[in-house]
Amino acid sequence: MAADNAPETAPDTSTTAPRAGRREWAALGVLMLALLLVSMDASVLFFAIPAINADLAPSGTEQLWIFDIYGFVLAGLLMTMGALGDRIGRRRLLMCGAAAFGAASVAAAYANSPEMLIAARAVLGIGGATLMPSTMGLIRAIFQDGKQRAQAIGIWSTVMTSGIALGSVASGVLVQHFWWGSVFLVNLPAMVLLLALAPFLIPEYRTPGRGGFDLLSVPLSLAAVLPLVYALKEIPSEGVHARYLAALFLGLGCAVFFVRRQRRVAHPMLPPVLFRARGYRPAAVLATLATFGMMGSAFFTTQYLQSVLGNSALAAALWSLAPSVPIALTAPAVTALVQRGVARAHVVTGGFLLAAGGYVVLALPGTDALALVLTGAALLAMGAVTVLSQLMDLAMGSVPVERAGSASALLETGQEFGGALGLATLGSIATALYRDRISEALPHAPAEAHETLGGALAVAGRLPGAEAGELLSTAREAFVSGMHAAALACVALFLVCAAGAALALRGRSGETAPAVTAPDTAPTVVESATARLP
Numbered sequence: 001m002a003a004d005n006a007p008e009t010a011p012d013t014s015t016t017a018p019r020a021g022r023r024e025w026a027a028l029g030v031l032m033l034a035l036l037l038v039s040m041d042a043s044v045l046f047f048a049i050p051a052i053n054a055d056l057a058p059s060g061t062e063q064l065w066i067f068d069i070y071g072f073v074l075a076g077l078l079m080t081m082g083a084l085g086d087r088i089g090r091r092r093l094l095m096c097g098a099a100a101f102g103a104a105s106v107a108a109a110y111a112n113s114p115e116m117l118i119a120a121r122a123v124l125g126i127g128g129a130t131l132m133p134s135t136m137g138l139i140r141a142i143f144q145d146g147k148q149r150a151q152a153i154g155i156w157s158t159v160m161t162s163g164i165a166l167g168s169v170a171s172g173v174l175v176q177h178f179w180w181g182s183v184f185l186v187n188l189p190a191m192v193l194l195l196a197l198a199p200f201l202i203p204e205y206r207t208p209g210r211g212g213f214d215l216l217s218v219p220l221s222l223a224a225v226l227p228l229v230y231a232l233k234e235i236p237s238e239g240v241h242a243r244y245l246a247a248l249f250l251g252l253g254c255a256v257f258f259v260r261r262q263r264r265v266a267h268p269m270l271p272p273v274l275f276r277a278r279g280y281r282p283a284a285v286l287a288t289l290a291t292f293g294m295m296g297s298a299f300f301t302t303q304y305l306q307s308v309l310g311n312s313a314l315a316a317a318l319w320s321l322a323p324s325v326p327i328a329l330t331a332p333a334v335t336a337l338v339q340r341g342v343a344r345a346h347v348v349t350g351g352f353l354l355a356a357g358g359y360v361v362l363a364l365p366g367t368d369a370l371a372l373v374l375t376g377a378a379l380l381a382m383g384a385v386t387v388l389s390q391l392m393d394l395a396m397g398s399v400p401v402e403r404a405g406s407a408s409a410l411l412e413t414g415q416e417f418g419g420a421l422g423l424a425t426l427g428s429i430a431t432a433l434y435r436d437r438i439s440e441a442l443p444h445a446p447a448e449a450h451e452t453l454g455g456a457l458a459v460a461g462r463l464p465g466a467e468a469g470e471l472l473s474t475a476r477e478a479f480v481s482g483m484h485a486a487a488l489a490c491v492a493l494f495l496v497c498a499a500g501a502a503l504a505l506r507g508r509s510g511e512t513a514p515a516v517t518a519p520d521t522a523p524t525v526v527e528s529a530t531a532r533l534p
Helices: 022-041 049-056 060-088 090-109 114-142 146-177 187-201 217-238 242-264 272-276 280-308 313-320 324-339 344-362 369-398 401-441 447-451 453-460 465-504
Strands: none
Touching (some): 022 146, 022 187, 049 060, 049 114, 060 114, 060 217, 060 401, 090 114, 090 187, 090 401, 114 401, 146 313, 146 369, 217 242, 217 401, 280 313, 280 401, 280 465, 313 369, 324 344, 324 369, 344 369, 369 401, 369 465, 401 465
């Protein structure tokens, strides 16, 4: 308890941290392999679902659960797994998660019923929840040198962002040449490689002397996270209903109890001391706001490329890969700027301004719509990678190594909330404007056309040519109007975030926090025999 409630001391820069060698960078490659698969799995069903529907014939509700269960379970267990990894060992948790991820991939690939596929996707979510905080926690432990850690976290941010876009494209290619189960089996070689190499390349880090694990906090955290994420994901598409409001209030109530318990118990899952770490709190808040705004791009550009411009699903996914090229170049360039003495506050502020500029481009009218949307998406993605890579580095450098798993899990949970809330808020803005425009222009159109652009496309397919053309033109214009309104809202948000970053991050550097050691315990970071790599 003393260690958990002790104030953080300022980072000690009087000693030179050991620099990572070739084996540590090889270990990073293994960790990124796991992260890539976890991020790809969030979007890997985009093109597989028609084949799954034909083979397993799930109901509408079952299809939604096949999609959503992975993200729900992952978000709900991130904090639990981060805290568990700090106690039992992050490499051990990583390997357990990789084994579970691989086994669940096989089960999902050969599922013979919707229920079996839903269960397998849930286990994949459990595996993902162990892998994400483990990768970041191990990066914090392996890369003690601040400059090298910044480079590693920049790579982490790039892989995480690119994996989501790559997952949908990989899904389309695999389903086109194989069967739908191949989108899961592609995980196996990577997970086998991770299990084979991790014991030799990745050191073990754990925190002894932390006391017992607060089991009651596990269901409390789940009861707080799952209803909130569920409600925030459903409201944009289904509207505000009593059951979603009930889920919101239930989640918020459990969150209050969870936070109060963390302040009182002797061995909390999330030590309150994290929020007293220099730089952690502003980084966590700004990262959550950044993911809030990022979801607007993912939500609107996908529909715009398909439903407005008329591209096929696979063509839209391939076009969405175009911003990946500048994304891959952004993180190393930004890291180099910071290491050459440019203030982190200025870099993060610039990243928010760049993302705001991306939304300005998305809100512009123009004749070359494809070029505009791809340019806007690229600017937004570059700004997001700039912001998130620097904020993650600041946050992880602010906490001691022994708390890295918990700190990473809390950051990632905040980003899950930010993304879900962004999708709910921006989706609601766009939907409200869409419905208003459709009702004004075509008051007698079928109700389905008044709900979403997808509904209007479905109705248009059943109408005669002239009526279908009028409905399609009006619906697409209404959707674009809603997209522009949401984009302008994000411009305002990112301008506020830029000002907040300039103030809150002033003087925040990438220095490494010291270890926090309880007065009556041994050093809190214990490495295995292979931990200190030459």
